[in-house]
Amino acid sequence: MRWFIFIIIYILVDIYAFQAIKTITKNPWVHGFYVFISLAVLAGLIYELSFLGSAKMMEPPKMYFFGIFLAVFVPKLIIIVFMFGEDIARFFVGIFMKIAGSDNSQFMASRRKFVSTIALGIAAIPFASLLYGMIQGKYNYKVLKYALEFDDLPDAFDGFTLTQISDIHSGSFDNQNKVEYAVNLINEQQSDVILFTGDLVNNIADEMNDWKVLFSTLKAPEGVFSVLGNHDYGDYVKWESASEKFENLQNLKNLQKEMGWNLLLNENRYLQRSGQKIALIGVENWGENGFKQAGDLDKACEGISKDDFKILMSHDPSHWQAKVKDDPRHFHLTLSGHTHGMQFGIEIPGILKWSPIKYRYKNWAGIYEEFGRYINVNRGFGFLGYPGRVGIWPEITVIQLKKKQNTV
Incomplete structure (x- = not known):
């Protein structure tokens, strides 16, 4: 049951983080690549959790999947921190501008794109670091x-x-x-x-x-x-x-x-x-x-x-x-x-x-x-x-x- 809950959380985080990608680019190839990677990691996650024994994560193939999972999932967590904070700010700014009678659509769009760019840029740091750690850092x-x-x-x-x-x-x-x-x-x-x-x-x-x-x-x-x-x-x-x-x-x-x-x-x-x-x-x-x-x-x-x-x-x-x-x-x-x-x-x-x-x-x-x-x-x-x-x-x-x- 706990694994089912974790998988649901993973999917929700994935969907939320995807909003940053959609804000930055409308390129369907980029969207498709994101979805492909996410589905591949999700499939691997379900498989590993289904067959995980007490010693499984100590075997090299399992460890490498775990490393890839971290490299993909940790940046998404960072992205949603930014996106969630920006959503809260958008809510209050939207209320204020509506009361003031201002058209805030362009402001909101540009703000969203700016925050998404910052989030993706910062998320790239742990992504690159975790990959480097697997390729070079361990030795x-x-x-x-x-x-x-x-x-x-x-x-x-x-x-x-x-x-x-x-x-x-x-x-x-x-x-x-x-x-x-x-x-x-x-x-x-x-x-x-x-x-x-x-x-x-x-x-x-x-x-x-x-x-x-x-x-x-x-x-x-x-x-x-x-x-x-x-x-x-x-x-x-x-x-x-x-x-x-x-x-x-x-x-x-x-x-x-x-x-x-x-x-x-x-x-x-x-x-x-x-x-x-x-x-x-x-x-x-x-x-x-x-x-x-x-x-x-x-x-x-x-x-x-x-x-x-x-x-x-x-x-x-x-x-x-x-x-x-x-x-x-x-x-x-x-x-x-x-x-x-x-x-x-x-x-x-x-x-x-x-x-x-x-x-x-x-x-x-x-x-x-x-x-x-x-x-x-x-x-x-x-x-x-x-x-x-x-x-x-x-x-x-x-x-x-x-x-x-x-x-x-």
Whole structure:
């Protein structure tokens, strides 16, 4: 029933937006093209909603339809905002002119055409942006570098660098050369350790089969470490049996081992230099808002001292807000992903950082600090749902740990 209502809303929006086209041009070919595109998208929408399963939108063909739908529908929403506002203004202006006894027909026509032109011009921006995001934006990799200072960082780790990647979502990839470029870009950072914070696949371990050789080339002196994200458990697939789902998860774990990655499942490792050490802790997925809570922080910290310098890998940043930042064990740096920055937003360094995802996650992209404890939320390496990125680009994070110098 809810899908039926949505389709009705789509049709009404379509008809309303069409008024702007009719105002600008009387060309029947333009009208026909608009109607053809609208009907094609509507037919696809009905088909997708009729056969949509729990994992369907995570398959590339479905994602591309969703992207095209957004590119067509979002501009129409912008158009009707202008047109509706202009209709309200026309109503009151019309009443005023009628009372005044003025002939307002020419004024109204020219006003309508002016507003329609403005609406179409502004609507062209998200249309072009969403198409660009699907063609180029999704592989527009950015290396973001940070230096974080800590009073209690062991001296031997002053200058230690880590590269974080997250949310690979290999089931979405469709360009071998672009992904290979990004993997090489990760290695080019020459960090001491590479850390992956979950969501290797969209649904099933087999999605990684065509990419495991490439990602096995990731190398760092201290190794490559990983944790699981919510998509890695196969929860969004309708499995034939529980054993089949279990086998899929085991395959994913084994695959990471084959790639030379060290998967941390509620466990920890010490990284050592010159007789000093820092603790690297990895928890399974722990999220709010209905996401899996398999993470066990107490188990992951077994054998870890309160005084140890700690780096925590936890896929979902809501874990940091809910459990980690106030934990008396003092986790110095937490690394998360999950949000993708919603793959859409506006970022002007030092001036503006906005995405609709901020209204759901307090920590959604970049570095945050509270009580001297830091979290970095990586914007993600891959993409899911909408097969593109607009303004929130795929990210490779490089963080350098620095010993804070005491000044007198």
